[in-house]
Amino acid sequence: MTGRQDDPDVSLLRPYLMTSGRTKPVDHTIEIEAQVMTSTLGANSVQNLTFERRDILSLCRRTMSVAEIAAMLKLHIGVARVLVADLAALGYVVVRRPEAETPQDLRMIERVIRGLEALR
Amino acid sequence: MDSKPFAEPTSGAPKKPPAPVKIVIAGGFGVGKTTAVASISEIPPLRTEAVMTSAAAEIDRTGHVPAKTTTTVAMDFGCITIDDEVKLYLFGTPGQDRFGFMWHDLVVGALGALVIVDTRRLDDCYPAVDYFEKAGVPFVVAVNKFDGMLNHDLNDVRWALAVSDEVPLVTFDAREKLSVRDALLAVLRNTFSRAQARAAAP
Ligand SMILES: Nc1nc2c(ncn2[C@@H]2O[C@H](COP(=O)(O)OP(=O)(O)OP(=O)(O)O)[C@@H](O)[C@H]2O)c(=O)[nH]1
Numbered sequence A: 001m002t003g004r005q006d007d008p009d010v011s012l013l014r015p016y017l018m019t020s021g022r023t024k025p026v027d028h029t030i031e032i033e034a035q036v037m038t039s040t041l042g043a044n045s046v047q048n049l050t051f052e053r054r055d056i057l058s059l060c061r062r063t064m065s066v067a068e069i070a071a072m073l074k075l076h077i078g079v080a081r082v083l084v085a086d087l088a089a090l091g092y093v094v095v096r097r098p099e100a101e102t103p104q105d106l107r108m109i110e111r112v113i114r115g116l117e118a119l120r
Numbered sequence B: 001m002d003s004k005p006f007a008e009p010t011s012g013a014p015k016k017p018p019a020p021v022k023i024v025i026a027g028g029f030g031v032g033k034t035t036a037v038a039s040i041s042e043i044p045p046l047r048t049e050a051v052m053t054s055a056a057a058e059i060d061r062t063g064h065v066p067a068k069t070t071t072t073v074a075m076d077f078g079c080i081t082i083d084d085e086v087k088l089y090l091f092g093t094p095g096q097d098r099f100g101f102m103w104h105d106l107v108v109g110a111l112g113a114l115v116i117v118d119t120r121r122l123d124d125c126y127p128a129v130d131y132f133e134k135a136g137v138p139f140v141v142a143v144n145k146f147d148g149m150l151n152h153d154l155n156d157v158r159w160a161l162a163v164s165d166e167v168p169l170v171t172f173d174a175r176e177k178l179s180v181r182d183a184l185l186a187v188l189r190n191t192f193s194r195a196q197a198r199a200a201a202p
């Protein structure tokens, strides 16, 4: 989608241009804390990719969040989301998304409490 | 919401990524959000930016009504490894009303929120308090003791903020790791008792 010169939307879409001109992310709901890990397929396919996609696969040999990817690669969070969703659709990364029920999950809350209590 | 991974590991992936959980740290400008994240995070706080657009016109501070609101919001975040399988993220974000439209993204699925207030500028935190109340996100108000001083009685703070008695109010020092830890524990215990009450409800 390209806008006219005076179209105020043009600059808004800019960050998305590098994502193959797609203006709608594959799954824009992917959470900023979702964990991203390069799969074996991804690790073996690095050389087929360019720029940010390649950087993400290199970075995510160590599992990290979408937010961390954005910060490390200096990408807007929306761009990082699109790229990660793309790579996930190709099977190049494994994504672990947060559970929607976590705020009601007593055992998980207790577990986090115990973990924090252990901090010194 | 789909909480399954997008794709299964294609072949012999080393291990499952940890389950991410998060707490949001909100409050007005300069109240100590970044300081709090930095004090407790195991990585130096990272900063990321998001371009936010809102089709719904909102009135900004200058009184103009833009056809479309666009803002770049910066948020700082850090993380704490809870155990082998759980990682806690802390997202510090400005609690200004004009950022409201991005908050859903930030807050969805959060275990709770810590609203930091500076008693010299109490009203700065109103938008955050309003938002969490409306969104039903359990939150705790934490008064940052700048210079170890408390300028107000805590009861006065509660009264000024008009938060209900059920909202825990704590004091802390954003520069002290253990103090931040205790404020986060207050958030989690508050979330826990709410979840427990809800589970017990008929
Ligand atoms: N004396 C004292 N100074 C503090 C405390 N917490 C934060 N500060 C200082 O207050 C200033 C603002 O703190 P930040 O952590 O940057 O606040 P913030 O909420 O992230 O600010 P913005 O991101 O600009 O909204 C910094 O200079 C901190 O060093 C505190 O507990 N005591």
Ligand SMILES: [Mg+2]
Residues within 6 Å of the ligand: B033, B034, B035, B076, B092
């Ligand atoms: Mg800050």
